Amino acid sequence: MDSKSGRNHEDGESATTIEEKIVKTNGEVAMRRYSKGRFLGKGGFARVYEFSNLETRKVTAAKIVPKESLQKSRAKQKLMSEIKIHRALHHPNIVGFEHFFEDNENVYILLELCSNQTMNELLRRRKRLTELEVQCYILQCISAMRYLQSHKVIHRDLKLGNLFLSDKMEIKIGDFGLAAKLEYDGEKKKTICGTPNYIAPEVLDGKTGHSYEVDIWSLGVITYTLLVGKPPFETSDVKTTYRRIKMNAYSFPDHVPLSESSKSLITRILVNDPAKRPTLDEIVAHEFFHQGYTVPKLLPASTLACPPSVSYLRQFMPNAQQTSSATQRFSDTTPSALNPKASLRTPRNELMNTERTAKIKEETGKVLGARTSASSSYIPTQNGPEVWVKKWVDYSSKYGLGYLLSNGATGVFFNDSTKIILDPNGHRFNYMERRGPDKQDIIVQHTLTEYPKDLQKKITLLQHFRSYLDGDVKQDTGLEEEKENPTPIYIKKWMRTRHAIMFRLSNKIVQVNFQDHTEIILSSETRMVTYVNKKGERTTYALATALESTNQEMTKRLKYTKDILTHMLNGPNKGPLDEELA
Ligand SMILES: Nc1ncnc2c1ncn2[C@@H]1O[C@H](COP(=O)(O)OP(=O)(O)OP(=O)(O)O)[C@@H](O)[C@H]1O
Numbered sequence: 001m002d003s004k005s006g007r008n009h010e011d012g013e014s015a016t017t018i019e020e021k022i023v024k025t026n027g028e029v030a031m032r033r034y035s036k037g038r039f040l041g042k043g044g045f046a047r048v049y050e051f052s053n054l055e056t057r058k059v060t061a062a063k064i065v066p067k068e069s070l071q072k073s074r075a076k077q078k079l080m081s082e083i084k085i086h087r088a089l090h091h092p093n094i095v096g097f098e099h100f101f102e103d104n105e106n107v108y109i110l111l112e113l114c115s116n117q118t119m120n121e122l123l124r125r126r127k128r129l130t131e132l133e134v135q136c137y138i139l140q141c142i143s144a145m146r147y148l149q150s151h152k153v154i155h156r157d158l159k160l161g162n163l164f165l166s167d168k169m170e171i172k173i174g175d176f177g178l179a180a181k182l183e184y185d186g187e188k189k190k191t192i193c194g195t196p197n198y199i200a201p202e203v204l205d206g207k208t209g210h211s212y213e214v215d216i217w218s219l220g221v222i223t224y225t226l227l228v229g230k231p232p233f234e235t236s237d238v239k240t241t242y243r244r245i246k247m248n249a250y251s252f253p254d255h256v257p258l259s260e261s262s263k264s265l266i267t268r269i270l271v272n273d274p275a276k277r278p279t280l281d282e283i284v285a286h287e288f289f290h291q292g293y294t295v296p297k298l299l300p301a302s303t304l305a306c307p308p309s310v311s312y313l314r315q316f317m318p319n320a321q322q323t324s325s326a327t328q329r330f331s332d333t334t335p336s337a338l339n340p341k342a343s344l345r346t347p348r349n350e351l352m353n354t355e356r357t358a359k360i361k362e363e364t365g366k367v368l369g370a371r372t373s374a375s376s377s378y379i380p381t382q383n384g385p386e387v388w389v390k391k392w393v394d395y396s397s398k399y400g401l402g403y404l405l406s407n408g409a410t411g412v413f414f415n416d417s418t419k420i421i422l423d424p425n426g427h428r429f430n431y432m433e434r435r436g437p438d439k440q441d442i443i444v445q446h447t448l449t450e451y452p453k454d455l456q457k458k459i460t461l462l463q464h465f466r467s468y469l470d471g472d473v474k475q476d477t478g479l480e481e482e483k484e485n486p487t488p489i490y491i492k493k494w495m496r497t498r499h500a501i502m503f504r505l506s507n508k509i510v511q512v513n514f515q516d517h518t519e520i521i522l523s524s525e526t527r528m529v530t531y532v533n534k535k536g537e538r539t540t541y542a543l544a545t546a547l548e549s550t551n552q553e554m555t556k557r558l559k560y561t562k563d564i565l566t567h568m569l570n571g572p573n574k575g576p577l578d579e580e581l582a
Contacts, residue, residue: 018051018062018108020101036062041117043175045069051110060098063109070107078177079107085153086176093144095164095174114164114172119226122304123160128229130307131262132316135288135295137163138223140171142280145219148173149212149280152182154189158218159198160225167453169298187211196238197221197231201245201272213274219283220269228256232270248272261288300448301456302463309466311426312448385521385530387489389503389511391469394496401494402465403503410466411490412458420462421490422448429462430488431455441506443488495564502564512561518553520561529558 016036023029037050040061051062070076087097096112116122119137123129129137141163148155155162157178164172178193188209194200200217202210224232232250235241244250248270252263265288268278278286289295294316299308392403400414408424419432419441427448432441446452451459493504500514510522519532522543529546531554532538541549549555 017054018103020103020108034062044177045075046109050113051108059113060110061113063111065107065109067102067105067107082177082179083109085179085181089147089151089153089176091144091147093140093171093173094147095172111174112166112172114174115167116165116169116301116304118165119160119163119171119222122165123226123229125305126303126307128256129226130313131227131259131288132295132308132313133299133303134223134226134262136297136299137171137226138219139284139289139295141173141219141222142284144171144173145215146280148215152185154180154182154210154212155215155218156180156189156193156203157195157198158215158222159195160222161195163222165304169301169303182211194218196241197225197234199242199245200274201248202274204242204246210274213277216269216277216280216283217274220266220277223262223269224250224266227258227262227266228253232266246272259288261286261291264288298449302448302459305460306463306467309426309463309470311424314425315427385509385511385523385528387505387507388509388521388530389491389505389513392501392503392513393465393468394501395465399461401491402462402469403491404466404469405489407489408470409489410462410470412462412465413491413494414458414461418458419490419492420458421488422462422466426466429459430490431458432490441492497564500560500564502561510561510565512557512564514557514560518557520554520557522558522561531557 018034018036020032020034021029022032033054034051035054037052037059040048040050042048043063046063046065048061048063050059052059065079070079083097083100086095087100089097095114098110098112100107100109102108141158145155153176155173155176155178157175158173162173162175164174166172180189180191182189188211190206190209194203194214198218198221200210200214202208203214221231221233233241233244235244250270252258252266265283265286268286269283271277283289296316300312302308386407388406390404390406392401394401396415398415400412402410402412404410405421409421410426411419411421413419417434420429421432422429429446429448429451431444431446431451433444434440435442446455448459487506489505489507491503492506495502500512502513503511505511508524510520510524512520512522514520516534517532517536518534519530521530521532523529527543528540529543530538530540531546531551533553546554546558
């Protein structure tokens with residue numbers, strides 16, 4: 001095999017066509033062309049790009065190693081060994097090896113594309129993971145490690161940066177640059193290799209040689225790092241880290257709530273004598289993985305940015321008894337994961353108090369208004385509206401309006417006028433898009449575990465809004481059967497004025513929340529008005545009675561509501577009460 005690259009741009013970083021020359025068995029020569037796309041990352045010598053096969057359109061990750069870097073025979077040897085070992089491996093939790101070729105300048109290794117980066121980036125975003133997530137990821141690693149052992153392969157560099165995540169959120173072990181294939185069972189390797197934080201003590205010792213147990217050690221370090229947020233032996237210099245590894249000097253920090261079973265598993269694995277470490281089968285049998293609930297095979301993509309919601313966690317638990325205790329622990333171990341970009345999440349109970357809101361505004365400079373609706377603590381009267389907007393956050397400077405309805409559903413009205421409404425139990429959602437000549441909302445239902453790829457960004461945003469707004473609702477929703485809801489209630493329209501924000505719901509309810517915390521909720525169908533006064537007291541009237549009421553505070557706001565509605569329907573037209581309410 002041979003190839004040549006036909007560059008469109010000289011810098012070699014922009015759009016380029018790479019040609020692979022294929023010599024067939026009958027001597028005929030054919031060309032396979034790839035378009036070199038997005039830069040994915042770089043390692044020691046390699047740069048990795050997205051490659052799409054121009055004929056089949058298949059997209060892969062291409063590791064490009066310049067031949068210049070392979071001049072030393074050791075480097076060449078290492079690359080050949082990586083290719084030889086990796087190409088023979090086929091397992092759902094190992095990065096797929098497609099094939100490799102070379103041209104005059106580079107060696108190209110085409111690998112299965114892992115579009116969700118590595119566990120390194122995941123942990124950077126999330127700070128640390130919940131126990132359920134760690135169980136799910138570690139079990140996938142073990143599945144791949146069992147396969148590696150059955151093929152006599154020691155990876156020798158298992159670390160977060162070599163645990164890739166596919167678009168389906170599967171773990172894929174990659175980078176076989178330091179891997180070794182044993183010739184016979186019981187063979188010991190002597191070469192010192194590995195990454196400082198994850199390196200096993202017997203590798204540092206270098207006397208006795210090492211085997212599969214080094215990967216088990218790294219798995220212990222990975223488990224600790226995912227749960228605690230940093231590696232157990234980490235220090236500012238490599239020598240001290242090595243000293244700590246040799247002395248087995250690590251501890252569990254007090255500020256991170258960890259279950260006894262997780263600590264017990266880590267302690268069992270991180271023992272300096274490799275012969276005393278558990279086997280993969282013993283690890284799987286450890287109580288950490290047997291807590292009376294089912295560990296999910298895969299996690300939703302939303303967990304790339306936010307911890308799984310309590311209602312999501314509940315799906316994996318067989319009965320309410322176990323649910324409450326296990327969910328509690330998951331929540332306790334859940335960090336307040338702030339997405340560095342959106343920074344919407346706040347601790348429970350503090351949600352949207354003035355100080356906190358001010359801080360968020362300061363942090364993001366984006367949130368224009370956020371407060372708890374005065375009605376949030378009120379139970380509707382018999383005649384009151386069935387559903388109203390309980391909390392909202394205006395992030396339309398960037399993405400849209402997020403809101404929580406009184407029935408526990410979370411929704412987003414995106415700036416592109418598409419809408420999402422997520423069921424209270426956090427599983428099913430409806431996506432609304434205005435299509436067709438009459439611009440009607442077309443509603444399509446999906447689940448958070450299965451939805452079209454192009455909705456991923458919107459789902460991540462929905463999760464952010466949900467974590468921010470849904471501080472305490474999830475615990476109240478119970479474990480009721482999920483029902484398909486053919487007519488979801490969601491915000492169809494909204495607007496802001498100087499004094500108020502107005503929502504129009506799909507069930508024709510109009511709600512106006514005023515700056516002074518009063519609210520009008522108007523149901524055109526039942527012709528009822530609910531008024532929430534400055535003290536938060538709520539009263540429901542028939543519309544005719546309300547219009548004739550002597551309660552000036554209410555009638556003024558009712559009139560203002562009418563004006564806003566007129567404004568919305570007829571375009572800008574400053575309401576007469578605008579000045580009065582200022
Ligand atoms: N299959 C893949 N899918 C998506 N991105 C990838 C893939 N393989 C590698 N990358 C990206 O390229 C970066 C470098 O890849 P890799 O770690 O394999 O290179 P390396 O030279 O072997 O690195 P190291 O110096 O860690 O041994 C990764 O951190 C990742 O960001």
